Amino acid sequence: MSHDSFSRNTRIPAPCIIDDGTVIDKQDMQRVLTDLNRVRYVHTHDGRTTSEGEGCILEVFADPHRATMVANHALYLNVYSFDYLQLSKTDDESRFDLIQDDRRLRLIPLTNPLQDQAERGINAAELEAMVAEVLSASLDVQIDDEENFSL
Secondary structure (H helix, E strand, O other): OOHHHHHHHOOOOOOOOEOEEEEOOHHHHHHHHHOOOEEEEEEEEOOEEEEEEEEEEEEEEOOOOOOOEEEOOEEEEEHHHOOEEEEEEOOOOEEEEEEEOOEEEEEEEOOOHHHHHHHHOOOHHHHHHHHHHHHHHHHHHHHHHHHHHHO
8 A cells, every 4th residue: 555545544634513513614714705695794803892782794705815804884804814613502592703912803694594595585487487588588589690691
């Protein structure tokens, strides 16, 4: 057995976090936060609340040169602004704590992906009508082009 096949067989599995745990990988942090929409946020520094409110997460990104910003009920979250993401769940709510030294930005979802998906869903009849309209318009253009070409 070669060294490469030995190291592949003894590799430690990737973490599996279910509702409660610590996420340190920036890409994993970004994936989890991207699913959030409307949140209640609480910003604490040295254990004291400095700001709180409600807002919509408009962007989650990973860039070591850009800032995390919360303004005008909009949140722009840079996972590089934080050391890790702490996930926790109580009976009535999930919490997403972004932590950097003595600073914590707690995000409490006001919606969940299941509700968001149901609200965004298009029923089959609406989708069929839209496709029929597009196909009809495309056919009309083709007929017009053929008529103009034969003249």
